[in-house]
Amino acid sequence: xxxxxxxxxxxxxxxxxxxxxxxxxxxxxxxxxxxxxxxxxxxxxxxxxxxxxxxxxxxxxxxxxxxxxxxxxxxxxxxxxxxxxxxxxxxxxxxxxxxxxxxxxxxxxxxxxxxxxxxxxxxxxxxxxxxxxxxxxxxxxxxxxxxxxxxxxxxxxxxxxxxxxxxxxxxxxxxxxxxxxxxxxxxxxxxxxxxxxxxxxxxxxxxxxxxxxxxxxxxxxxxxxxxxxxxxxxxxxxxxxxxxxxxxxxxxxxxxxxxxxxxxxxxxxxxxxxxxxxxxxxxxxxxxxxxxxx
Amino acid sequence: xxxxxxxxxxxxxxxxxxxxxxxxxxxxxxxxxxxxxxxxxxxxxxxxxxxxxxxxxxxxxxxxxxxxxxxxxxxxxxxxxxxxxxxxxxxxxxxxxxxxxxxxxxxxxxxxxxxxxxxxxxxxxxxxxxxxxxxxxxxxxxxxxxxxxxxxxxxxxxxxxxxxxxxxxxxxxxxxxxxxxxxxxxxxxxxxxxxxxxxxxxxxxxxxxxxxxxxxxxxxxxxxxxxxxxxxxxxxxxxxxxxxxxxxxxxxx
Numbered sequence: 001x002x003x004x005x006x007x008x009x010x011x012x013x014x015x016x017x018x019x020x021x022x023x024x025x026x027x028x029x030x031x032x033x034x035x036x037x038x039x040x041x042x043x044x045x046x047x048x049x050x051x052x053x054x055x056x057x058x059x060x061x062x063x064x065x066x067x068x069x070x071x072x073x074x075x076x077x078x079x080x081x082x083x084x085x086x087x088x089x090x091x092x093x094x095x096x097x098x099x100x101x102x103x104x105x106x107x108x109x110x111x112x113x114x115x116x117x118x119x120x121x122x123x124x125x126x127x128x129x130x131x132x133x134x135x136x137x138x139x140x141x142x143x144x145x146x147x148x149x150x151x152x153x154x155x156x157x158x159x160x161x162x163x164x165x166x167x168x169x170x171x172x173x174x175x176x177x178x179x180x181x182x183x184x185x186x187x188x189x190x191x192x193x194x195x196x197x198x199x200x201x202x203x204x205x206x207x208x209x210x211x212x213x214x215x216x217x218x219x220x221x222x223x224x225x226x227x228x229x230x231x232x233x234x235x236x237x238x239x240x241x242x243x244x245x246x247x248x249x250x251x252x253x254x255x256x257x258x259x260x261x262x263x264x265x266x267x268x269x270x271x272x273x274x275x276x277x278x279x280x281x282x283x284x285x286x287x288x289x290x291x292x293x294x
Numbered sequence: 295x296x297x298x299x300x301x302x303x304x305x306x307x308x309x310x311x312x313x314x315x316x317x318x319x320x321x322x323x324x325x326x327x328x329x330x331x332x333x334x335x336x337x338x339x340x341x342x343x344x345x346x347x348x349x350x351x352x353x354x355x356x357x358x359x360x361x362x363x364x365x366x367x368x369x370x371x372x373x374x375x376x377x378x379x380x381x382x383x384x385x386x387x388x389x390x391x392x393x394x395x396x397x398x399x400x401x402x403x404x405x406x407x408x409x410x411x412x413x414x415x416x417x418x419x420x421x422x423x424x425x426x427x428x429x430x431x432x433x434x435x436x437x438x439x440x441x442x443x444x445x446x447x448x449x450x451x452x453x454x455x456x457x458x459x460x461x462x463x464x465x466x467x468x469x470x471x472x473x474x475x476x477x478x479x480x481x482x483x484x485x486x487x488x489x490x491x492x493x494x495x496x497x498x499x500x501x502x503x504x505x506x507x508x509x510x511x512x513x514x515x516x517x518x519x520x521x522x523x524x525x526x527x528x529x530x531x532x533x534x535x536x537x538x539x540x541x542x543x544x545x546x547x
Contacts, residue, residue, distance in 0.1 A: 150407065155393075155400030155417060158385070162393045165382040172342065172376070173460060174368035174396040183403060287384065 005130040011242045012141040018222035018234035020191030026228030028184040029164030031087040034094030040211035042067040042193025043200035047117045056120040060197035067193020075182040101208040113207025227283025301350035310336040312519040322511035323496040333519040334499045343367040371463035379449040383442025391424035394459040431455045447474035467498040
């Protein structure tokens with residue numbers, strides 16, 4: 001039962017994370033390969049603040065806001081690049097963040113990471129806190145879903161799609177494309193930071209290796225597999241990817257081969273990602289093309 | 295209206311537009327013609343801000359617009375179509391139109407959460423308007439289809455419809471009738487005449503000469519980046535320079 005709680009909590013945190021990426025990738029068409037950086041900024045900020053005595057909820061809020069601020073600052077130069085070049089810049093940004101976490105030992109603890117991150121007071125700690133933490137994460141995921149639903153099924157979301165489909169048309173229609181994209185990144189980074197903070201306070205230990213390229217691919221897979229440009233798609237994708245990862249643990253593998261499991265899993269994710277993009281780019285839940293009431 | 299003053303643009307060594315100056319008449323339809331590669335589309339890109347001028351100025355309604363980014367120029371009331379149709383293929387036909395309304399309250403995040411009633415009312419009005427535009431351009435049956443499913447000609451009409459949604463003061467059309475069948479052309483001509491009668495200014499590039507003669511109140515002719523003629527459609531056929539531009543110069547030998 002505790003194991004199921006654990007899986008559901010991880011699923012929901014990834015659901016928040018995937019939805020935040022989907023706002024940028026699915027709606028605004030911004031191929032952000034460095035989304036993990038904002039997840040990491042939220043996680044480290046919230047962990048460091050709570051370790052120095054700030055109440056956990058406040059620390060999480062500040063972590064999310066700092067991630068949003070980082071998103072705003074990052075947008076200014078990065079959004080001057082278009083298409084693939086933007087993707088490269090996001091990738092580099094994530095690598096910078098990763099190196100920062102790794103090397104600023106005085107602040108982040110370097111490769112040893114940060115242990116003993118507190119859980120929120122009302123959930124308690126230890127195994128018996130799991131159902132409460134699950135309820136907390138579920139609440140966060142529902143709020144995220146509702147806010148993103150409001151933002152995307154609206155004239156704002158439609159303008160993002162116009163920009164995604166044809167940036168010149170958007171400009172010809174008077175849309176300030178830079179402003180829209182910046183807002184998408186700021187909101188996306190805010191929720192990525194929230195997901196990171198949830199992660200830090202759930203796992204209670206973070207280290208730079210949690211915020212590497214591998215995780216970027218994982219969240220990208222959640223969005224592409226589930227269906228980008230819909231709000232249910234990334235949620236479904238997150239559940240599918242996390243459950244698949246847990247399922248692999250139960251495959252009976254002879255002990256002498258276990259060291260190959262993790263790399264093989266990474267390769268499998270990459271392969272699924274490529275296959276999805278080639279064979280079913282719309283994902284499991286395709287984006288509805290009928291016009292909906294906003 | 296729209297005034298160009300010594301507008302120039304080069305790409306490397308090629309002078310695509312050179313020293314073009316003119317003022318559009320206040321009302322009616324103005325046409326821009328010229329052989330392929332004479333700089334017409336470049337000129338349209340310069341007016342709408344998609345290219346940055348090398349030299350010269352563009353003024354619209356007494357304000358300078360050259361140097362502004364495309365979305366600012368659009369917000370000032372100059373809305374354009376593109377030579378290659380550019381509908382938003384994955385959005386529904388209706389959404390293609392509603393999205394074209396400028397300055398929507400619901401496109402800003404704060405009102406979206408704190409003034410939902412007003413956003414919803416505005417959205418309802420915009421959708422009503424989109425339906426009436428769809429009736430004008432005869433695409434009402436395709437309302438919910440993705441715009442990518444429309445035929446080429448229908449996509450051209452949808453682009454015109456999108457311009458109408460923006461309530462512009464000046465409409466700039468880059469070859470509106472290219473590649474569409476004669477019955478749709480008649481449909482389009484009716485729409486353009488109707489707009490003219492509602493005193494919306496139109497400036498278009500067109501190759502179909504009978505159509506230009508029928509629609510336009512004044513004509514500008516470009517050749518090799520320069521403006522070689524401006525005047526009435528009646529006079530253009532008799533102009534020596536224009537004939538040379540289209541048919542070539544007689545050999546001296």
